[in-house]
Amino acid sequence: MANIAAQRIKREFKEVIKSEEVAKCAIKVELVNDSYTELKGEIAGPPDTPYEGGTFILEIKVPETYPFNPPKVRFMTKIWHPNISSVTGAICLDILKDQWAAAMTLRTVLLSLQALLSAAEPDDPQDAVVAKQYRENLEMFQITARHWTNVYAGGPHVNSDCDDKIRRLVDMGIEEHQARAALSSYNWDLERATEQLFS
Amino acid sequence: MGFELNRFQGEVDEELVCPICSGVLEDPLQAPVCEHAFCKSCITEWISRQPTCPVDRQSVTSPQLRQVPRILRNLLSRLSINCDNAQYGCTRVLKLDSLSAHLEECEYNPKRPLPCEQGCGLIIPKDEFKDHNCVKELRALIHTQQQKMNEFQQEINEQRFLIAEQRREMQLLKDFMRAMRISNPSMRAIADAMERDEVLRWSNSLQRARVTRWGGMISTPDEILQRMIKRTLTEMGCPPHILDDLMENCHERRWPPGLCSLETRQNNRRQYENYVCKRVPGKQAVLVLYCDNAHMSEDMMVEPGLVMIFAHGIE
Numbered sequence: 275m276a277n278i279a280a281q282r283i284k285r286e287f288k289e290v291i292k293s294e295e296v297a298k299c300a301i302k303v304e305l306v307n308d309s310y311t312e313l314k315g316e317i318a319g320p321p322d323t324p325y326e327g328g329t330f331i332l333e334i335k336v337p338e339t340y341p342f343n344p345p346k347v348r349f350m351t352k353i354w355h356p357n358i359s360s361v362t363g364a365i366c367l368d369i370l371k372d373q374w375a376a377a378m379t380l381r382t383v384l385l386s387l388q389a390l391l392s393a394a395e396p397d398d399p400q401d402a403v404v405a406k407q408y409r410e411n412l413e414m415f416q417i418t419a420r421h422w423t424n425v426y427a428g429g430p431h432v433n434s435d436c437d438d439k440i441r442r443l444v445d446m447g448i449e450e451h452q453a454r455a456a457l458s459s460y461n462w463d464l465e466r467a468t469e470q471l472f473s
Numbered sequence: 474m475g476f477e478l479n480r481f482q483g484e485v486d487e488e489l490v491c492p493i494c495s496g497v498l499e500d501p502l503q504a505p506v507c508e509h510a511f512c513k514s515c516i517t518e519w520i521s522r523q524p525t526c527p528v529d530r531q532s533v534t535s536p537q538l539r540q541v542p543r544i545l546r547n548l549l550s551r552l553s554i555n556c557d558n559a560q561y562g563c564t565r566v567l568k569l570d571s572l573s574a575h576l577e578e579c580e581y582n583p584k585r586p587l588p589c590e591q592g593c594g595l596i597i598p599k600d601e602f603k604d605h606n607c608v609k610e611l612r613a614l615i616h617t618q619q620q621k622m623n624e625f626q627q628e629i630n631e632q633r634f635l636i637a638e639q640r641r642e643m644q645l646l647k648d649f650m651r652a653m654r655i656s657n658p659s660m661r662a663i664a665d666a667m668e669r670d671e672v673l674r675w676s677n678s679l680q681r682a683r684v685t686r687w688g689g690m691i692s693t694p695d696e697i698l699q700r701m702i703k704r705t706l707t708e709m710g711c712p713p714h715i716l717d718d719l720m721e722n723c724h725e726r727r728w729p730p731g732l733c734s735l736e737t738r739q740n741n742r743r744q745y746e747n748y749v750c751k752r753v754p755g756k757q758a759v760l761v762l763y764c765d766n767a768h769m770s771e772d773m774m775v776e777p778g779l780v781m782i783f784a785h786g787i788e
Contacts, residue, residue, distance in 0.1 A: 278494045285495040376527035377492035
């Protein structure tokens with residue numbers, strides 16, 4: 275790894291650990307290997323959002339050319355959000371692409387991602403299905419996002435209606451996550467989800 | 474890239490840290506409007522990718538970058554830093570502005586070039602001494618030199634071949650021209666005129682010489698002296714078709730009747746001053762060309778001219 279990238283990441287790692295946000299348990303970062311090329315990030319779901327109470331794990335890959343190029347970040351925890359792929363966890367956020375600036379740090383990236391969870395940008399979507407739901411049926415979107423937070427990120431809000439519908443599909447032999455994804459995409463319409471799964 | 478923070482004694486103010494490399498600023502430059510400061514190498518690298526300030530994204534181009542204020546430079550130069558070779562045992566702690574001078578002479582620098590004292594005299598980095606073997610190094614050196622010499626030798630052979638080839642072609646051309654000259658009278662006239670013009674042009678390009686003591690004339694110059702003069706004439710650009718004749722005419726056996734013996738020379742010495750002589754640079758000799766001396770009586774001149782060599786007395 276280039277000298278400058280290693281020097282930066284070491285310092286940023288310390289910066290995150292010492293930051294107020296860590297004290298408040300809002301963000302966290304851990305080393306994955308000794309060479310500082312890969313890290314594991316963690317952000318808390320922001321309050322007053324469907325993600326509240328959840329903990330979201332991020333994969334952070336630091337390129338050789340860091341900080342002249344942004345780190346490659348993706349959600350490891352499954353999440354229902356217009357700007358994050360519900361399948362791969364890929365993130366659509368300008369600062370991780372063309373709006374990256376060399377003075378940004380792991381801390382600012384994690385805080386930006388937390389802000390993204392608070393304020394989605396449905397007009398610049400990464401996941402078209404989620405974005406459509408967000409625009410057309412905000413209530414349904416919030417139910418779905420909260421349910422995903424509960425199941426994948428350890429959020430506190432159990433939705434028994436959702437769980438029931440998923441169980442019905444699982445009983446028919448569908449894998450659980452597949453069932454959840456299908457129901458989520460069809461606004462929890464059991465009939466349409468079934469149709470799609472068996473077509 | 475800046476200096477690593479942990480090399481400094483005491484706390485370093487956040488303002489002295491480069492936001493790009495997170496080291497202490499090295500050769501800092503600042504953005505024109507927002508005045509954010511960066512290491513020169515860091516900001517240059519960033520701007521080559523994106524012409525903005527890395528902190529606030531205001532547009533910045535390379536020519537707009539400016540020297541940072543003196544106060545910032547002073548604060549930087551006062552910081553105390555340990556030597557780059559601390560890991561090799563150097564314990565010096567220096568002000569940042571005297572670091573580079575110290576590094577030049579730091580004896581702990583494992584890469585410091587030193588001359589080998591075991592006999593080969595090669596200058597090698599200090600850390601390579603333990604694996605250094607004079608004989609091996611010199612052998613390698615000889616080997617590369619040998620290779621170079623072989624290459625040059627090949628080159629020379631190649632050039633020799635080319636020269637020989639061109640010589641043959643030139644000879645052929647000369648023969649051809651001679652044949653044309655002989656077979657065609659008008660061609661002969663043209664060629665003669667060309668040769669005369671060439672001699673005239675050459676003569677005009679030469680400086681006048683003055684003979685102060687005609688008595689120093691050597692009427693029977695030896696072979697070595699003749700070769701020396703001939704070489705100089707060639708270097709002076711003497712037209713090749715008169716060179717041999719001129720050289721023949723440096724000896725009294727080929728001189729005109731008025732000069733060919735001591736006795737006639739004695740009789741005619743008053744006429745010497747009428748000769749128009751040209752200098753032969755660096756030599757005690759003069760050129761008396763026929764084209765310059767048409768005014769002289771016939772028994773004092775020959776074509777295409779004379780070379781007079783002296784023991785002394787030429788200006």
